[in-house]
Amino acid sequence: MQPVLKVQALNKTFRLRAGLFRRRSLKVLNDISFTVSEGETLAVIGETGSGKSTLARVLAGADNADSGQILLGCDTVEDDGRRDTGCRHIRLIFQDSNRSLNPGLTVGDVLDDCLRFNTQLTEHQRQLKINETLAKVGLLADHQSYYPHMFSGGQLQRVALARALILDPKVLVLDEALSSLDPSVRAQIVNLLLKLQKETGLCFILITHHLSLVRHMSDQVMVMHRGKVVEYGATGAVFDNPKSTITQRLLTY
Numbered sequence: 264m265q266p267v268l269k270v271q272a273l274n275k276t277f278r279l280r281a282g283l284f285r286r287r288s289l290k291v292l293n294d295i296s297f298t299v300s301e302g303e304t305l306a307v308i309g310e311t312g313s314g315k316s317t318l319a320r321v322l323a324g325a326d327n328a329d330s331g332q333i334l335l336g337c338d339t340v341e342d343d344g345r346r347d348t349g350c351r352h353i354r355l356i357f358q359d360s361n362r363s364l365n366p367g368l369t370v371g372d373v374l375d376d377c378l379r380f381n382t383q384l385t386e387h388q389r390q391l392k393i394n395e396t397l398a399k400v401g402l403l404a405d406h407q408s409y410y411p412h413m414f415s416g417g418q419l420q421r422v423a424l425a426r427a428l429i430l431d432p433k434v435l436v437l438d439e440a441l442s443s444l445d446p447s448v449r450a451q452i453v454n455l456l457l458k459l460q461k462e463t464g465l466c467f468i469l470i471t472h473h474l475s476l477v478r479h480m481s482d483q484v485m486v487m488h489r490g491k492v493v494e495y496g497a498t499g500a501v502f503d504n505p506k507s508t509i510t511q512r513l514l515t516y
């Protein structure tokens with residue numbers, strides 16, 4: 264079966280100021296390759312600063328790699344730093360949904376803007392799509408008139424999910440998206456994500472420090488250290504028999 268997402272040899276280096284006239288290079292992604300099939304979840308774990316969020320941003324098009332390819336099915340989404348700006352099929356959700364939502368816009372406006380800028384749908388079709396997407400994430404049609412400050416943390420993550428799903432993506436990148444939620448709300452959102460994945464074949468890239476979530480949600484796990492992949496395989500196999508010392512250390516915490 265052809266993978267939905269194929270990432271080949273991604274590299275990214277930041278140039279940092281190291282004095283008045285000097286700069287130093289920090290290689291944050293070093294030859295990163297992986298594949299994700301339909302309905303699969305790949306967890307990405309690693310110590311802080313290992314490059315996980317940079318990878319998330321590059322996958323979602325919020326930043327460019329220096330070299331390497333990102334392919335969705337047969338389509339090349341990014342090739343050596345050149346992005347297909349029309350691609351809306353990889354969407355990112357991160358930890359602090361509140362900060363990513365404009366406080367002056369209602370949820371209906373946020374979702375409608377997404378559709379107006381990215382599709383040719385008529386006003387009536389957009390309204391139907393908004394209602395359908397809100398129902399999908401467990402929100403009511405009435406929530407369209409709410410502003411972000413009127414939602415709880417768990418509801419805000421549902422709004423972020425609705426914004427990500429409204430363009431029918433193939434891949435959702437969850438960068439610590441469940442971390443700030445209390446355990447019962449987190450469990451509800453996890454169940455919702457797994458249900459959506461089963462219904463639609465959506466792929467998840469799950470970036471988290473929560474090893475129990477990795478165990479529960481992922482099919483594969485990729486361990487990063489200083490921008491490199493140090494271990495990559497089926498989640499059960501990696502947890503039961505971690506080969507790299509980095510993985511062994513992470514799993515004992």
Ligand SMILES: Nc1ncnc2c1ncn2[C@@H]1O[C@H](COP(=O)(O)OP(=O)(O)OP(=O)(O)O)[C@@H](O)[C@H]1O
Nearest residue numbers: 277279289291309310311312313314315316317318
């Ligand atoms: N825009 C930037 N400019 C310069 N350096 C950056 C930039 N963004 C990230 N870095 C550096 O790149 C490295 C990797 O950062 P990144 O946020 O990807 O790590 P991470 O694995 O997600 O960490 P955490 O688990 O703490 O979120 C860090 O050393 C960070 O300081």
